[in-house]
Amino acid sequence: MILLRRRTGGEAPGPAPNSRAEERGHDASVGETVAQVVTGGFGSVPIALLVFILVIMAVTAVPAILFSGTGFFGTYFSPGNYYLAPTVHHGIAAPHAAAYGFLPEMLGTLVTSALALGLAVPIAVGAVLVLTEWVPRWAQGSVGLLLELLAGVPSVVFGLWGVLTFGPFMLSTVSPALTGIVGGFPWLFPWLPQGMAWALLGVAIAAFVVIRASVHGHQRRGLLRKSAIVVFISLWGAAAPWFTGEVNTAGGVLTASLVLALMVVPIIAATTRELVRRVPVLAKEGSLALGMTRHETARVVTLPYISTGVLATSLLGWGRAIGETIAMFFIIGNIFTGIPVNIYHSGATLSSLIAGTLDGVLQAKTDVSALFAAGLFLLVISLLSNFGGRLIIRRVAGDQALPVGRGV
Amino acid sequence: MTIRRPSIFAAALLAGGVALAACGSTPASTNKGQANTTSLTCKTSAVANSGAANAPSGAPAPTSAAPIPTANPTSAVTLHEDGSSLIYPYLLALAPELPTAFSNITLSPASGGSGKGQTDAIAGNVQMGGSDAFLSSSQFSSNPGLMNIPIAVSAQAVNYNVPGLVLPSGQTGLHLSGCILANMYMGKITNWNDSSIAALNPGAKLPNLPIVPIHRVDASGDTFIFTSFLTDTNSAWASGPSFGTLVSWPTASQISANGNPAMVQACSANPGCVAYIGVSVEAQASSAGLGEALLQNQSGNFVLPTGTNMASSVSAGASRIPADLAVSLIYQKGADSYPIVNFEYLVVKKTQPSADIATAIKDFFSWALSSSGGATPANLGTVGFIALPSNALPGVDAEVDSITG
Numbered sequence: 003m004i005l006l007r008r009r010t011g012g013e014a015p016g017p018a019p020n021s022r023a024e025e026r027g028h029d030a031s032v033g034e035t036v037a038q039v040v041t042g043g044f045g046s047v048p049i050a051l052l053v054f055i056l057v058i059m060a061v062t063a064v065p066a067i068l069f070s071g072t073g074f075f076g077t078y079f080s081p082g083n084y085y086l087a088p089t090v091h092h093g094i095a096a097p098h099a100a101a102y103g104f105l106p107e108m109l110g111t112l113v114t115s116a117l118a119l120g121l122a123v124p125i126a127v128g129a130v131l132v133l134t135e136w137v138p139r140w141a142q143g144s145v146g147l148l149l150e151l152l153a154g155v156p157s158v159v160f161g162l163w164g165v166l167t168f169g170p171f172m173l174s175t176v177s178p179a180l181t182g183i184v185g186g187f188p189w190l191f192p193w194l195p196q197g198m199a200w201a202l203l204g205v206a207i208a209a210f211v212v213i214r215a216s217v218h219g220h221q222r223r224g225l226l227r228k229s230a231i232v233v234f235i236s237l238w239g240a241a242a243p244w245f246t247g248e249v250n251t252a253g254g255v256l257t258a259s260l261v262l263a264l265m266v267v268p269i270i271a272a273t274t275r276e277l278v279r280r281v282p283v284l285a286k287e288g289s290l291a292l293g294m295t296r297h298e299t300a301r302v303v304t305l306p307y308i309s310t311g312v313l314a315t316s317l318l319g320w321g322r323a324i325g326e327t328i329a330m331f332f333i334i335g336n337i338f339t340g341i342p343v344n345i346y347h348s349g350a351t352l353s354s355l356i357a358g359t360l361d362g363v364l365q366a367k368t369d370v371s372a373l374f375a376a377g378l379f380l381l382v383i384s385l386l387s388n389f390g391g392r393l394i395i396r397r398v399a400g401d402q403a404l405p406v407g408r409g410v
Numbered sequence: 411m412t413i414r415r416p417s418i419f420a421a422a423l424l425a426g427g428v429a430l431a432a433c434g435s436t437p438a439s440t441n442k443g444q445a446n447t448t449s450l451t452c453k454t455s456a457v458a459n460s461g462a463a464n465a466p467s468g469a470p471a472p473t474s475a476a477p478i479p480t481a482n483p484t485s486a487v488t489l490h491e492d493g494s495s496l497i498y499p500y501l502l503a504l505a506p507e508l509p510t511a512f513s514n515i516t517l518s519p520a521s522g523g524s525g526k527g528q529t530d531a532i533a534g535n536v537q538m539g540g541s542d543a544f545l546s547s548s549q550f551s552s553n554p555g556l557m558n559i560p561i562a563v564s565a566q567a568v569n570y571n572v573p574g575l576v577l578p579s580g581q582t583g584l585h586l587s588g589c590i591l592a593n594m595y596m597g598k599i600t601n602w603n604d605s606s607i608a609a610l611n612p613g614a615k616l617p618n619l620p621i622v623p624i625h626r627v628d629a630s631g632d633t634f635i636f637t638s639f640l641t642d643t644n645s646a647w648a649s650g651p652s653f654g655t656l657v658s659w660p661t662a663s664q665i666s667a668n669g670n671p672a673m674v675q676a677c678s679a680n681p682g683c684v685a686y687i688g689v690s691v692e693a694q695a696s697s698a699g700l701g702e703a704l705l706q707n708q709s710g711n712f713v714l715p716t717g718t719n720m721a722s723s724v725s726a727g728a729s730r731i732p733a734d735l736a737v738s739l740i741y742q743k744g745a746d747s748y749p750i751v752n753f754e755y756l757v758v759k760k761t762q763p764s765a766d767i768a769t770a771i772k773d774f775f776s777w778a779l780s781s782s783g784g785a786t787p788a789n790l791g792t793v794g795f796i797a798l799p800s801n802a803l804p805g806v807d808a809e810v811d812s813i814t815g
Contacts, residue, residue, distance in 0.1 A: 083654035085546045252679035362525030362629020398678045
């Protein structure tokens with residue numbers, strides 16, 4: 003309210019607002035009060051709603067939390083069997099052999115959204131750069147419109163397309179090829195377990211970079227960039243075994259992640275397009291005048307200018323990816339009984355778990371409570387990643403409040 | 411409560427003394443005996459039904475053409491139904507015909523799964539909840555005045571998508587048994603060229619292809635009747651996941667689908683799949699190119715869910731109808747009996763919010779049960795159902811009559 007008052011005072015017209023208000027007398031102050039109450043009331047709705055939702059979810063989740071304890075981090079979820087005798091645990095009765103382990107769903111949520119974002123950001127930025135720098139001006143409008151129309155495709159349509167068209171294509175073509183490439187690489191090092199070759203490659207590059215840096219005394223920035231690449235390859239090495247092995251389903255984690263990436267692309271692209279438009283023409287023309295090619299201009303001028311903004315809009319996309327439900331429910335396969343053995347297998351996200359089981363479990367209070375707990379986990383993951391993202395942006399953007407880019 | 415499934419209890423007791431290894435996991439024994447390869451570990455017919463006192467009875471007579479009451483409700487009533495995706499195509503066929511008999515009644519069916527049908531009926535969200543599964547004793551006791559009223563007999567097919575499978579001439583589908591299916595879903599049989607499958611299909615060329623068992627993700631009556639069959643035929647399954655609209659699935663079943671049509675889609679998209687799909691969507695399944703298995707019954711014969719084979723199960727299983735109409739028709743005696751047959755139930759509350767709604771529900775049931783009303787051979791035939799046996803009708807009529815507004 004204090005903030006509101008200050009703002010309304012500041013926005014009052016005229017050079018001497020106080021005297022004006024006094025002239026208008028009683029009516030003006032009543033109007034002010036009404037405005038304050040009304041706007042204050044409306045303004046507090048979102049906060050009240052968030053608190054309300056959190057409290058209701060936490061309270062409803064209590065029986066499942068009591069029943070499960072640390073079992074939430076188990077790998078097996080089952081609503082139990084309603085036709086057999088109830089299972090009693092810690093004084094709470096649940097359907098027979100009910101188990102509420104959400105670890106596969108938590109991992110599924112994080113992995114699908116991370117993979118989706120990892121693919122969507124380069125695609126979106128690349129598409130926008132092509133659109134603004136290379137596509138002729140007369141075609142830019144229509145191509146840009148198509149890109150924005152993609153954002154208007156309902157997620158259920160993405161889900162249908164994913165499960166009926168894209169999934170079978172993945173199963174027959176893409177996934178076998180991918181597992182062949184990733185799994186085929188250790189052919190060079192047959193004595194290593196699958197995927198370990200990638201980690202070895204990362205270590206080799208790291209050693210090379212460190213040695214070169216110590217010999218030549220490279221700049222610190224270049225070293226940072228190279229070590230980032232090394233870390234990435236090492237991570238990939240650790241993750242690579244998860245990209246090998248049997249392909250057995252049209253849906254699955256990878257298919258879901260790819261469709262999710264397509265759904266996130268327009269969100270990132272729309273903002274990125276605005277950011278690219280705001281890059282000062284002078285800076286671009288200057289670089290061109292210095293003899294840089296278009297490609298170099300994009301790399302040296304445009305990309306650094308928009309990078310912070312892209313990071314911020316990625317955060318929006320991340321939020322969208324974590325919460326996406328119907329497309330995930332259609333595509334990911336909804337297996338709640340374990341962590342998928344590889345990325346081509348069926349998995350689940352917290353949202354697909356809730357969507358898939360809610361209808362059937364409404365008769366069992368403890369099961370419903372468990373789904374509320376799943377929702378709580380989803381909310382916590384979403385809030386934590388949002389805070390984390392904001393922290394990163396603040397660090398990168400410095401003191402700037404708005405995530406707009408800094409020039410070169 | 412009365413023990414509804416005597417066969418399970420008797421079998422479980424006896425199975426305790428039988429070796430618990432999976433059928434087909436010992437190739438030596440399966441190669442020796444062609445006739446009864448699954449006898450070592452699977453429940454044999456003699457074991458399974460030793461406790462069931464089924465009085466023999468004749469084939470079910472066609473539904474008696476009881477006079478249809480003409481008492482139209484005084485105001486327009488819409489009967490909302492939600493639930494089983496197996497009964498949904500049938501109700502969809504009935505819906506446009508109902509107003510010709512009762513101009514004031516509209517039937518509005520929906521397909522949300524049997525579990526949702528039960529839940530919605532209990533909560534009063536819908537007037538009738540469709541379910542392939544009868545209610546559990548705890549559901550009856552915690553919801554006094556709740557009834558499950560059968561309106562037709564249905565069955566469930568087991569479909570598969572096995573490219574490279576070549577059957578001997580004259581054999582229309584793969585021969586499978588409940589015990590083998592249970593072992594597939596438990597991950598004890600993982601490849602279509604397994605010796606236990608080969609033993610049931612002499613002369614068939616079985617491809618080297620991993621088995622992909624698909625289950626329903628929603629609370630499903632199809633899951634209920636399928637797992638009942640597995641429970642009756644495999645002791646490891648009976649003491650493990652057992653039967654229910656929701657069961658704790660073994661981790662071997664790595665794909666799930668939401669509703670019968672989605673089962674068809676998932677099965678056709680995943681080569682190697684095996685899936686249980688209600689007969690009412692078998693037309694979709696066959697047009698999607700899925701094979702339909704012939705299931706082994708108690709007599710050791712391999713049968714399809716034809717009307718005759720379903721009627722055989724009904725006459726064996728529904729010889730005695732309990733007052734609450736909860737009858738299992740799974741894995742019944744009889745040379746022709748198809749092993750996965752069930753009553754299609756509508757879950758209804760005894761006390762309805764208004765007299766008009768109560769009248770409309772009574773009208774609907776009497777019309778839907780009459781062979782000159784909704785239960786015409788044409789309506790039943792399009793979804794592969796058959797009419798209720800005549801000995802079930804007195805009990806059904808009594809329950810319908812007890813509905814008040």
